Amino acid sequence: MSITVVGSIAYDAVHTPFGSRERMLGGAATHFSLAASLFGTVRPVGPVGGDFADREMAVLRTRGTIVDDVQVVPDGTTFFWAGRYGWDLNSRDTLDTELGVFGEFEPQLSDAARNCDVLFLANIQPTLQASVLDQCTNPRWVGLDSMNFWIDSARRELVEVIERVDCVVLNDDEFRLLTGQASLAAAAREILALGPTAVIAKQGKYGAVLFTSEGFFALPAYPLETVIDPTGAGDAFAGGVAGYIAAQREREVDHTMLSLAMAYGTAVASFNVEEFGTERVARLTLDEVNGRVRDLHRMTQFPHPSPEETLA
Numbered sequence: 273m274s275i276t277v278v279g280s281i282a283y284d285a286v287h288t289p290f291g292s293r294e295r296m297l298g299g300a301a302t303h304f305s306l307a308a309s310l311f312g313t314v315r316p317v318g319p320v321g322g323d324f325a326d327r328e329m330a331v332l333r334t335r336g337t338i339v340d341d342v343q344v345v346p347d348g349t350t351f352f353w354a355g356r357y358g359w360d361l362n363s364r365d366t367l368d369t370e371l372g373v374f375g376e377f378e379p380q381l382s383d384a385a386r387n388c389d390v391l392f393l394a395n396i397q398p399t400l401q402a403s404v405l406d407q408c409t410n411p412r413w414v415g416l417d418s419m420n421f422w423i424d425s426a427r428r429e430l431v432e433v434i435e436r437v438d439c440v441v442l443n444d445d446e447f448r449l450l451t452g453q454a455s456l457a458a459a460a461r462e463i464l465a466l467g468p469t470a471v472i473a474k475q476g477k478y479g480a481v482l483f484t485s486e487g488f489f490a491l492p493a494y495p496l497e498t499v500i501d502p503t504g505a506g507d508a509f510a511g512g513v514a515g516y517i518a519a520q521r522e523r524e525v526d527h528t529m530l531s532l533a534m535a536y537g538t539a540v541a542s543f544n545v546e547e548f549g550t551e552r553v554a555r556l557t558l559d560e561v562n563g564r565v566r567d568l569h570r571m572t573q574f575p576h577p578s579p580e581e582t583l584a
């Protein structure tokens with residue numbers, strides 16, 4: 273049930289139509305860890321600077337997350353990202369990305385982090401993702417996320433890591449950018465041909481879709497009346513997916529398991545966007561998540577068309 277994740281641990285400046293935060297805890301590994309900690313023991317891997325406050329480290333430790341592999345670089349600066357969302361919260365502009373301590377970081381994983389059951393390579397330099405993957409002994413399942421920033425600046429390195437993982441989780445636009453394919457199905461086929469057995473495309477407020485050799489599955493996002501800050505929704509989704517898989521211990525990760533894992537990811541992500549940053553998921557319970565998974569199950573059923581009901 274142990275989960276290792278490498279990815280950014282950050283300070284974010286975020287502007288949404290509903291408010292802003294100048295400096296809040298963020299980062300892909302942070303949002304992922306908070307979500308996955310609902311399901312198992314999480315070890316985030318990554319550096320932070322001397323500016324990283326104890327308060328933030330305490331949030332990272334939520335639900336027993338082990339921070340032994342978070343390296344504090346006293347004279348360095350924590351990764352910083354600034355973004356602005358438009359009225360359509362599905363689109364955002366990156367205003368600033370400052371790698372800070374990630375520029376020099378060479379991961380050295382603890383034995384416990386190397387021996388993880390599930391490994392997630394969250395959004396960060398592909399060379400760091402590869403180094404962490406190299407150090408892990410034999411994870412049962414490996415997932416990967418990335419973003420346009422890395423597709424543009426380190427495409428070859430990213431493709432080399434993709435060839436070695438079980439599942440690639442990107443958003444629609446990123447799949448198109450990576451493959452040059454206009455059709456998502458064609459992009460997914462291209463990624464599956466590289467080696468992964470599953471492709472999950474995140475579609476923001478429209479939900480997420482899964483492609484495997486066994487077929488296709490689509491799940492809408494949980495319907496919400498209030499969305500305050502979508503930052504980290506993709507990472508919380510991935511944390512829910514990976515966490516659910518970790519909780520399934522020895523079982524084979526097939527299409528059916530991934531579709532239920534997506535429901536867990538969708539449910540956790542829906543809480544993430546209801547408040548700024550990590551605020552909501554930090555106090556989330558598994559009971560609340562189970563409730564929304566049951567709702568999603570109910571919402572996505574429709575009757576099997578019997579012969580009389582099938583229109584001729």
Ligand code: AMP
Pocket residue numbers: 279280282283284298299300352353369395396397419421422502503504505506507508
């Ligand atoms: P998401 O909204 O799921 O795409 O994730 C947003 C989080 O990713 C923010 O908390 C940022 O700190 C982090 N982030 C933004 N840009 C990058 C990048 N180029 N590499 C790694 N993490 C990033």
